[in-house]
């Protein structure tokens with residue numbers, strides 16, 4: 001590249017051919033004030049703050065942003081005349097701008113405010129200009145437009161038109177008053193805005209703002225601007241794989257997911273999708289179906305590209321035992337094996353998979369799919385030994401293992417021993433689900449039995465829906481009122497469709513007995529409840545007691561670990577293994593613990609992320625670099641020019657085909673039929689492509705420069 | 708000029724026409740019209756053009772409404788000189804030049820407006836009042852009905868009276884009156900009733916009276 005030599009304020013500066021004087025100066029650390037110019041936008045020369053004198057003060061000033069460097073050019077950025085132009089221009093902008101900064105959400109982050117300080121300009125000299133056109137099309141989803149703060153620099157117009165190819169913002173006029181508005185004065189949604197946020201990103205004032213709550217401002221910018229990935233415990237590149245799906249490149253999509261998790265299909269079925277809760281599209285109409293699309297991608301991946309690009313390091317000679325073959329243990333085993341360690345996975349039950357095969361019912365998560373994903377893990381060189389009950393983790397070190405990970409989960413259901421409790425008629429949701437999964441008899445649940453499930457979370461509904469499939473008559477009761485129940489909405493609705501009675505907002509008083517047998521549960525409606533130092537306090541509705549008839553009680557009140565001190569690890573007062581610092585190391589050197597066994601019951605994705613973290617720590621402990629990140633596919637960078645799509649904002653979330661309720665009740669067949677290809681591509685294309693915004697540079701203010 | 712746009716406006720006066728506007732044309736009113744035309748035409752992309760012309764128009768409009776301030780002339784000259792050096796387009800430059808020519812050639816007119824609210828040709832809203840000639844008024848109520856702010860008192864068969872405190876000088880009544888009974892007055896106010904009185908009951912003639920300030 002050709003280098004151009006010039007002097008700016010007497011300093012010799014080297015620039016690239018074609019570069020603007022403004023950008024050459026800024027790169028050389030010489031500040032020239034500017035507002036309408038932005039590093040990613042076509043220069044306009046409209047604000048006149050970047051005026052400079054070229055080759056002698058007698059000539060007309062020029063704007064540095066629109067002037068290209070020339071060999072031998074002599075640029076002066078500071079003079080009385082230039083200052084007068086800058087200050088006048090600034091005063092004119094302020095004439096139409098509110099005087100009070102403190103009520104503005106941009107306060108202290110504002111380029112305009114910084115410029116007022118730099119040029120020490122105030123509102124004093126000019127007439128205030130009160131505009132009335134500023135209220136046109138101000139109310140929109142996701143983007144707050146406080147146009148009375150707009151200085152009409154045109155950055156948003158150029159960003160929308162030049163960066164995005166959307167072009168719905170423009171200079172407009174009403175009664176001789178200029179305003180920056182939307183084509184046809186429509187709302188953003190009607191004008192087919194893509195809600196990419198480029199306009200907000202480049203606005204130098206508080207005129208354009210993200211709606212409060214859209215982004216988590218406590219996170220670093222690059223993370224916070226992509227809410228779905230930020231919310232995902234494993235930080236999967238969600239927009240990356242959605243884009244691949246939209247383009248029909250399913251193998252690439254799966255490779256992107258697999259860069260972070262070894263269970264894309266299982267997650268595509270049952271993930272609690274924290275991501276969707278924060279998806280920016282949710283603020284427009286409804287979140288992108290991130291989870292269901294994951295499943296679609298895996299089901300349509302013909303090439304298994306991820307396998308071809310997966311790296312396996314040479315053997316390190318180190319041996320690792322992973323206790324517990326649930327999602328956490330399996331994940332850790334997988335990455336440790338790929339790092340070259342000899343991994344043995346020890347599982348107490350006859351099958352691997354943990355809650356994925358012995359907890360979550362098969363109609364939600366088909367066993368064959370989990371088995372396939374586990375098989376891939378074993379292929380990576382993990383030795384699985386089932387039916388092995390490890391009684392002391394520390395003792396494994398003496399058996400020749402260099403490192404141990406305890407990931408035994410929280411498999412023991414909690415029981416609340418109310419008055420009249422008869423153990424023979426009671427079970428826990430985890431026990432029932434495990435028995436059904438392993439094909440064991442369930443004497444307490446079957447045709448003709450009246451089953452009462454106590455609890456309102458997803459596990460409660462798993463137990464309820466399984467009981468219904470076994471022929472029982474089922475009622476679920478919980479403390480939370482209907483709107484605040486913990487289970488996913490679709491679980492509750494589908495259970496009801498399958499004939500399950502749901503009784504929210506009730507507290508359990510005592511079991512009713514006849515001849516030593518439970519015949520029912522006395523409950524009472526409540527108006528609210530709270531926990532005071534772990535003790536439950538309820539506000540009972542007087543006189544609302546009633547008896548729910550029941551033969552069998554299923555407790556779904558959460559799970560805990562069943563570890564004892566004999567396991568060889570120091571436990572804290574809640575019975576969980578003690579950890580050191582923020583990682584997963586126990587006080588016993590070489591022994592780590594992760595997943596539900598340290599956190600209590602959490603989601604599959606939490607367990608997977610815990611497994612990843614534990615694998616990193618264990619690898620580092622065993623002498624590795626602790627880096628398990630993989631690069632499984634090369635995808636071209638996302639095209640920032642996204643163009644207008646008619647009706648984009650109105651596109652509703654695609655609904656997967658669901659088996660009819662009667663067919664569901666009669667079998668363990670899979671309920672959710674998934675998307676058609678057309679549905680999936682359209683759904684993936686609803687993504688607002690949040691990462692595009694991180695490609696836009698933030699403007700450095702004058703305080704960041706030396707001169 | 709640092710041109711970013713080609714904007715010009717047809718039909719603006721030349722510098723010559725600004726220097727000698729001819730009889731019955733007020734320099735301030737002329738400039739107000741130039742700037743109003745310009746601000747309606749400008750494209751809006753450049754600050755000096757968009758906000759500069761708007762600012763000049765606001766100041767000149769204030770002066771024409773009798774709300775001029777000491778220092779306004781200097782402020783406008785300063786603004787115009789910056790616009791002439793660094794403005795965005797031919798329109799912006801033209802406005803600056805015309806303004807400079809006007810205040811140079813007609814400084815007494817401008818100062819008269821600012822210091823004494825005086826517009827010799829009664830063109831500027833802030834410098835005249837409107838009056839119903841009691842000799843011509845037929846008491847038909849047309850003017851009262853035409854007034855958008857409802858500041859004309861009267862009734863069928865009564866001589867109508869304009870409240871000049873509330874009047875905005877929009878001129879609707881002047882063109883509405885079938886008798887051409889409504890006219891402008893500068894420092895010399897015509898005689899007329901304070902309140903509506905029956906048509907024919909008020910004697911003619913004019914009286915010299917000190918103008919009352921409108922306290923703005």
Ligand code: SF4
Pocket residue numbers: 159160164166167168169188192193194195196197198199200
């Ligand atoms: S498409 Fe993007 S840049 Fe254009 S208005 Fe919408 S959010 Fe702003």
Ligand code: SF4
Pocket residue numbers: 149150151152153154155156157180199202203204205207208
């Ligand atoms: S909204 Fe912001 S970016 Fe757009 S013109 Fe106004 S100040 Fe500039």
Ligand code: SF4
Pocket residue numbers: 097098100101102104105106107108110111112113149204205206207
């Ligand atoms: S946009 Fe900037 S200058 Fe304007 S009120 Fe907000 S903080 Fe102050």
Ligand code: SF4
Pocket residue numbers: 226227228229238239242278279280281282288290686687688689690691
């Ligand atoms: S719109 Fe797309 S990138 Fe943005 S949060 Fe939702 S899924 Fe993620």
